[in-house]
Amino acid sequence: MGYVAVKGGTKAIEESIKRLKYERVKKGTAIELHKIEAGMRGLIDQVMSESSLYDQSLAALAIKQAEGNPEEAVFLLRAYRSTLPRKHVSRVISSENMKVERRISASFKDVPGGQILGATTDYTHRLLDSELENESDISIQDWLRAFQEEDHSTEYQNDMADLNSLPKVLDYLRSEGLLASCENNDLQPGDVTRKSLEFPSMRSERLQILTRGQTGAVTSLAYAVIRGYGALHPTVGELRVGQLPIHLDHPLLDEGQEEDSYYIGDFTATEVEMLIPLTVEKEQGKKEIEFEVGYGMCMGQNETKAIAMGILDNCLEKPNKEFPSHNEEFVLYHIDSVESTGFISHLKMPHYVTFQSKLDSIRKSKDKTTEQEVGLHE
Amino acid sequence: MNKTYNFAFFDEGSKREIRRATLKAIAIPGYQVPFASREMPIGRGWGTGGLQLTLSLIGKDDVLKVIDQGSDESVNAVNIKKLVSDTTGVRTTDRTKEASLIQSRHRVPEVPLQRDQILILQVPLPEPLRNFEPSEHETKKLHAEREYSGAWLMLFEQIMKYGIMATDADHPVMVHDRYVMAPSPIPRFDNAKLDGNEALILLGAGREKKVYAVPPYTNVSSLAFDDYEFEIESFANHACILCGSNDVFLDELVDEESGETYFQCNDTSNCLEMVNQKQSLGVN
Numbered sequence: 001m002g003y004v005a006v007k008g009g010t011k012a013i014e015e016s017i018k019r020l021k022y023e024r025v026k027k028g029t030a031i032e033l034h035k036i037e038a039g040m041r042g043l044i045d046q047v048m049s050e051s052s053l054y055d056q057s058l059a060a061l062a063i064k065q066a067e068g069n070p071e072e073a074v075f076l077l078r079a080y081r082s083t084l085p086r087k088h089v090s091r092v093i094s095s096e097n098m099k100v101e102r103r104i105s106a107s108f109k110d111v112p113g114g115q116i117l118g119a120t121t122d123y124t125h126r127l128l129d130s131e132l133e134n135e136s137d138i139s140i141q142d143w144l145r146a147f148q149e150e151d152h153s154t155e156y157q158n159d160m161a162d163l164n165s166l167p168k169v170l171d172y173l174r175s176e177g178l179l180a181s182c183e184n185n186d187l188q189p190g191d192v193t194r195k196s197l198e199f200p201s202m203r204s205e206r207l208q209i210l211t212r213g214q215t216g217a218v219t220s221l222a223y224a225v226i227r228g229y230g231a232l233h234p235t236v237g238e239l240r241v242g243q244l245p246i247h248l249d250h251p252l253l254d255e256g257q258e259e260d261s262y263y264i265g266d267f268t269a270t271e272v273e274m275l276i277p278l279t280v281e282k283e284q285g286k287k288e289i290e291f292e293v294g295y296g297m298c299m300g301q302n303e304t305k306a307i308a309m310g311i312l313d314n315c316l317e318k319p320n321k322e323f324p325s326h327n328e329e330f331v332l333y334h335i336d337s338v339e340s341t342g343f344i345s346h347l348k349m350p351h352y353v354t355f356q357s358k359l360d361s362i363r364k365s366k367d368k369t370t371e372q373e374v375g376l377h378e
Numbered sequence: 379m380n381k382t383y384n385f386a387f388f389d390e391g392s393k394r395e396i397r398r399a400t401l402k403a404i405a406i407p408g409y410q411v412p413f414a415s416r417e418m419p420i421g422r423g424w425g426t427g428g429l430q431l432t433l434s435l436i437g438k439d440d441v442l443k444v445i446d447q448g449s450d451e452s453v454n455a456v457n458i459k460k461l462v463s464d465t466t467g468v469r470t471t472d473r474t475k476e477a478s479l480i481q482s483r484h485r486v487p488e489v490p491l492q493r494d495q496i497l498i499l500q501v502p503l504p505e506p507l508r509n510f511e512p513s514e515h516e517t518k519k520l521h522a523e524r525e526y527s528g529a530w531l532m533l534f535e536q537i538m539k540y541g542i543m544a545t546d547a548d549h550p551v552m553v554h555d556r557y558v559m560a561p562s563p564i565p566r567f568d569n570a571k572l573d574g575n576e577a578l579i580l581l582g583a584g585r586e587k588k589v590y591a592v593p594p595y596t597n598v599s600s601l602a603f604d605d606y607e608f609e610i611e612s613f614a615n616h617a618c619i620l621c622g623s624n625d626v627f628l629d630e631l632v633d634e635e636s637g638e639t640y641f642q643c644n645d646t647s648n649c650l651e652m653v654n655q656k657q658s659l660g661v662n
Contacts, residue, residue: 009451013460078417085389194395196412196587199515329514339585342422346502349424349454352447352629353484353644354547357565359630360611361544368541 036060045300051077106236169238213335222308272296274310396434403591408553415587426584428500443477448644491577501583621652
């Protein structure tokens with residue numbers, strides 16, 4: 001008998017990859033990257049946020065390659081990110097300097113600076129718009145021209161606040177004495193991509209993992225918290241979407257000075273400060289209500305996730321055995337897209353050896369049981 | 379070789395960081411060293427820990443072998459091999475003896491390893507105490523205090539329930555009389571091969587962000603009781619249908635036509651060598 005080794009893995013893989021390409025291109029039309037970039041802002045923002053890599057064109061490429069599947073696109077970008085040397089650390093970015101495009105408060109109707117609705121789907125009816133079927137580059141450009149010709153400046157001029165330095169809602173609350181002031185925590189933040197998490201973790205590490213977390217997972221856990229698996233009834237203190245400038249220190253000067261630093265660009269971010277009421281026990285059994293803050297920040301416009309992150313941030317600040325959502329190991333270990341989808345999908349790999357081993361155990365334990373039964377009957 | 383990526387995929391800083399964690403792991407046998415596990419181009423849970431070790435260690439002169447479930451030709455082994463050779467250009471081999479680096483999922487090769495070889499095992503669940511203690515914070519303390527009664531109790535309870543220690547693959551081992559270690563999901567059959575092995579054995583868990591090691595000539599013993607000894611998978615009265623070996627780990631297969639069960643070597647490259655040896659000797 002001639003021996004034929006069980007081969008075929010290599011060939012099968014090649015064919016499978018070919019098949020995948022076929023599925024992507026079989027309708028005979030190539031989707032252009034700039035069209036993804038132009039028309040899929042929501043997906044791009046989500047993918048960039050979960051990947052911790054802010055680059056719209058790379059995100060568009062990943063989305064194209066992944067056929068629009070966000071988990072796969074995040075996977076591609078995260079793997080690419082692993083090959084990039086990290087050469088610089090930016091100066092501390094202060095979110096007061098956000099160039100605000102949208103800013104609302106669900107706590108105060110009359111916040112200084114006003115509510116700025118900006119671009120949001122919140123006030124749209126989710127009716128399918130069949131006109132989009134016929135949208136063309138020309139019709140878009142016509143609309144754009146008309147939009148730009150509209151005069152937005154004079155009508156609201158007097159109401160316009162300086163969008164580059166809007167006061168923070170929380171500062172207003174602090175000035176009113178409704179919220180305890182807090183010191184800046186100037187500790188060097190941990191970097192969860194360069195050091196693995198150890199418990200108890202630092203808040204900076206928790207915030208990083210929450211902001212990288214899978215949008216759906218973070219939202220689900222926060223939803224569980226406000227539905228009852230947590231002790232929270234939060235309000236959105238302030239939600240902002242806008243551009244944050246990034247500055248780098250001069251590489252040759254030891255002591256980084258603001259005026260010597262280089263401006264290297266902006267990135268869009270969503271920032272949320274949640275207000276969470278808390279009953280505090282005072283002397284002689286007296287109780288008072290105080291506010292606590294939960295913080296959320298994501299790359300891009302990603303409002304639900306930022307709010308959810310704010311809720312979970314506060315949960316993790318107050319460990320509570322009663323609820324898994326207040327357990328940092330439970331939350332932080334399970335919300336990462338690449339980790340959770342990777343491990344779930346590994347179940348598709350062969351497990352022949354371990355299964356053979358399990359078979360052996362099952363047989364042996366069955367043999368033992370039979371032996372014992374025989375023993376009993378004798 | 380894919381020139382658009384760095385040699386061995388990572389930037390140099392990342393490789394250095396992983397090597398630093400590896401050195402610590404070698405210095406403390408069986409201790410799980412946390413490391414900043416990178417995201418890889420293959421799925422978390424598909425061997426990223428092993429792959430990161432391989433990529434951080436590999437040099438241009440290395441010869442690489444990759445095994446998955448005992449086979450060099452299985453889909454995942456092929457995939458990992460392709461990624462490493464795409465980004466390094468190193469030579470790959472099926473022959474265990476020729477390889478300087480061997481990355482493996484679930485098996486220690488049947489051919490004894492040599493002192494200039496490194497075996498890298500892919501580990502899905504590095505924490506041997508996780509079964510009875512879900513918290514990482516707690517298991518870390520248990521290891522620090524050498525508090526392993528939970529592990530013994532787990533085995534004891536299995537004996538009470540099933541009459542045997544019903545561990546499957548990944549039966550916990552004691553390393554250098556200090557740390558209880560998950561030997562990656564190698565079958566119980568392979569546990570003994572870890573003991574006093576001449577090669578350096580590294581274990582990497584990418585998703586769980588841990589690296590640990592069994593340096594050469596280190597004592598490794600499987601947890602067991604005096605009256606309930608550690609038992610390996612039994613293939614009594616069975617031999618490989620192809621090469622006739624009866625002292626190796628066998629896969630149980632079913633003949634589609636006759637419906638009969640037969641056995642075949644799990645380590646396919648070893649099996650092939652045995653067959654070739656026999657043929658050249660004129661046996662069979």
